[in-house]
Amino acid sequence: MAMADSGALVGHGRLAVDSGTGRAHGKAILLGEHAVVYGAPALAVPIPFLTATARATRVPCPDDGGEGISFTIAGPGPAASAPLPGDGTRQMLAEFREATGFSDDLCVDVVVDCAVPQGRGLGSSAACARAAVLALADLCGFGLDAATVFRLVQASENVAHGRASGIDAVATGSDSPVLFRSGVVQELSTNFEGRFVIADSGVGGSTKEAVELVRRRFEHDAQAKEEFVSRASGLTGGAVRDLEQGDLAGLGARLTENHVLLQELGLSTDRIDRLVAAALMAGSPGAKISGGGLGGCVIALAGGPGAAEELGRTLREAGATRTWIVPMRRLASHVD
DSSP states (O other), rough: BBBOOSOOEEEEOOSSSSEEEEEEEEEEEOOOOGGGTTTTTTTEEEEEEEEEEEEEEEEEOOOOOOSSEEEEEOSSSSSHHHHHHHHHHHHHHHHHHHHHOOOOOEEEEEEEOOOOOOTTTSSSHHHHHHHHHHHHHHHHHEOOOHHHHHHHHHHHHHHHHHSSSSSHHHTTSSSOOOOEEEEEEEEEOOOOOOOOEEEEESSOOHHHHHHHHHHHHHHHHHHHHHHHHHHHHEEEEEEEEHHHOOHHHHHHHHHHHHHHHHTTTTTOOOOHHHHHHHHHHHHOEEEESSSOSSSSSEEEESHHHHHHHHHHHHHTTTTTTTTEETTTTEEEEBBO
């Protein structure tokens, strides 16, 4: 399906209730990060147990006539009680008001409780923005279609990341693995029995810096850009077939080859490379960096639940600060 703008708004927009809620979740990119910015397909899986929930509450307006909507992100770690990214939030709000006719006379406090760790390539900023948009819409009685929610989240993401592909804005609201290319989304149905182990390197990365690094590289080497996009596209297309056929070895090989592509662009780190090597030495069919890079997480393929548990232990022994197990079909999942 395409993210077209149609049937954007259903509802009256009056505050019939005093509060509204919204929810989103994390995501992990299997293949295609960075290449997706240049029109290649990318494949992502939802992480439904890493959630962002938002509550929008009507509050008395300040006497000084300040901003009518305030945002706060709450959760564990250094982000607790920090404001959401200012410029991205302002852009999202401007487009929300334009899409819905939200009154400037209404004052609302939006608190986002986010369990998606920041700076790890797991979609934290998109999940927070999506949850906030849905909470505001719920408060106001607006029914926003998928295209409008995507556009509003993407408005925030483009400011946060410089040039966002759109895959995070989609995958943080999808219940299924998604194939995303140039604004067109295909939700995948698969019986693939493998599991993915996500390992946090303990070092945050900056998607905005990584996107800019790649942009500068390709500005000076058009052939490198063409080769990267072509190879990444082929790997992602092959991975979709691997998932359909249940080919664990084939998918693993493509993951590892994709890691090499990203490594060659300077997006990996020594710590990430050690975790990838540890996963492969432990028998994983394939492993790679996941997300923007310059830090963040490794995603490694495993077979059954026992193999995934063991791979998680191996990665923590190799230096990962925490690991998550993500089945393709939303089976029981947990963090260690």
